[in-house]
Amino acid sequence: MLPTQRGPVGVRVTSGSAAVAGAAWAWQQPSVLLIEDDEADALLVEELVADCTPGMRLTWVRSLAEAREVLIAATPDCVLLDLHLPDSHGLEGVARVRQHADVAVVVLTGLAEESAGLDAVAAGAQDYLVKGRVEAELFGRAVRYAIQRKLAEQAAAALQAGQLRAEENRRLERGLLPTPLLKETADLEVVARYLPGREQALLGGDFYDVVQTPDGSVHALIGDVSGHGPDEAALGVGLRIAWRTLVVSGATGARRLATLEEILIAERTGEQIFATLTSLELPPDGRSVRVMRAGHPGMLLRSGTGVEWIEVPGGPALGVLPGGAARWPVEDVALPEEAGLVLFTDGLFEGRTGPGRQRLGEQGLLELARSLAGLPAEAFVDELIGSAEALAEDYGGLADDVAVVHLQRQRQPPNE
Template identity: 60%
Template sequence: MGSALGLGSQYQADSTRARAVSPPRPVSSVEQDRFETLWSGRPPHVLLIEDDEGDAVLVEELMEDSGVEVRLGRARTLAHALAQLDAERPQCVLLDLHLPDAQGLDALNKVLAKTAEAAVVVLTGLSEEKAGLAAVAAGAQDYLVKGRLEADVFMRAIRYAMQRKQTELAAAALQTGRLRAEENARLERGLLPTPLLLDDTVSVCARYRPGRAQALLGGDFYDVVQTPDGATHAVVGDVSGHGPAEAALGVCLRVAWRAFVMAGARGQELLDLLEKILVAERSGPEIFATLVALTRPAGADRICVQRAGHPGFLIRSSEGVRLQAVDGGPALGIMPDWDSAWPVTEVPMEPSGAVMLFTDGLIEGRVGAGPVRLEEQGLLDIARHHTELPADAFVDALIHTAQSLAADWGGLADDVAVLHLEWNTSS
């Protein structure tokens, strides 16, 4: 909302000299520098909406007398002004409240609706101060009383109005940024939860890195749950696309996975349920999700893995690091009307072995001079150089190296989620 300190009242008492005897006032070098800083090198565009020719000439002369360069446009009716506002957005609008096709606040409201970025200054008559104050309350930046202004006061009013408008827009952008940050935080809490562990037999290291162009979290998600039988269950998934809708769907799938696992769903039944959730909650039929899920029963020498259109994973053992690929089924939501199958594959594991699951953002970054992607084999080569590192350092080294290799292409474009699980048999 505009300032209630209207310049019409603030400078009225100081501007009583007759217009005819007010000679052009030269602008000092200090003032000229100040104005040039304000205008940032290009004269501001001011649109005058005024049907009275005498008042229009008065405004033009005030601008000339001020010594400040301004690009002045003119519209004689509101309809003409709205058409001009469609073609070019001025920094300031000088609006007469009495036009042939609009009167009072109706004209102001239509101008404000057309251009939210311009500072609107209302022009009133000598007896219309209340109308000026009402216009400020309705959203104008200020009001000016015709015939009561000198050139310097007039240009100062325009300058202040523009500065106040820019401050308002900056404050609104800041508030939007804060709301977006709060939304990010809520989505992050849903996508990147605290693992639900009942003992210390498994250690979890998790990382999430947004892609270079993402203002919001994408749909990557992960979770880890230990059930009362001592089994460890984990999932890493990726909803196609980016933005709040995809992130919210990722949260939905992550929460649903945890609930279904804790309720006893396993194997084919588990992924059938998740696909039903995805189809019911997605914003369009083109949205799908990939995931890899595993279960390690307490004390077992194996993990049971399901894969739905997702990359493979790394297994760390006393012999080093290997890339593990298992048979899988389609991504969730790709063929919901078919009886899709997601087989459960048993993979041998050392008692103190470790598994690293990840989303495709880690392996799809471009590397080198050509459009070559890192891919799973490239990630495995990196991992083999860091096989002796502990979990946190190992994961960070892989992400950092993948990011560095893609530096010439702007870094990793997609979100990256990594989940590293390491079992401790001494517990």
């Protein structure tokens, strides 16, 4: 019999394999927790462990109460569980072990209660063994197979959870990244792109929308909810849908932003959550644009082969000054003929670049845009995002989500 030592809460620990005691098998040795109150039966298990090749690392406790302390400290690869303990009886023990740890369970039964072993497997155990009827080879195989089955169950559960997250992501995507609501006769070209940041498996809180009203005016929105995760993404969806509803219902000016702020404050998960956004209105004549800015970066104005940075006076981000104290002025900006407007979130210029790990910044983004000024709208947007990402490649790419919307009136053919 192998030497044993006392561990915490009266735990007895048995190490190694009699046949292969060296370190060569150490990396393969699973950790096994035996919960058994009968010392004779525990000694039988220790002998089986001693004869196993490769070996196991066995810890013995006498009750579920002692087992709980061990499971809290570290989860073993497998639990060998007697169904008759001082503090549990029958399938109750399986349920309590599974409550404390997501671990493979092999039940130990007597010869006359083999049906109880089958019931335990149905209740969540991976296998059962009949005491006194198991040889070392079968014992070792049963423990290792139980561990593998548990790992397969965990992998399947993780896959299912990943599929659910992917489905949720697709639902959020449909909410955050809508199809522009434009008339078939609209003379406006819209190019929209979204790029997740390097750390985000799901969409963040960036959102945009474009809607044309019956009078021919085109309204555009781009925004960014602070933080990352499903709560922020869901809040972004709510703000975008609310904005579209306000536009379609005829709400104008700062009333839209005030209503959006009320919704944000009611729906956000903490007082630290805020949202920046820019809202535009392009009248049918295309000669100007009305702009409202709530803590959001400026925009790019493309005309001819040039690009300028436009940043009109604005108000605070939504949620920063709750209680109706915030004000958002409406600013009119004249537009050259066939001008293009480029809205974006700050992830586009906050990537770190160069030896000094400096952010690209607004000026760097403007210079980059000017180098691409001669490109058509779609190529311009794709190259702008691609170039910003390439500059930040040495530091893992763009760290934040990026949304970009390019709006440009189409040239009308001359009347015949």
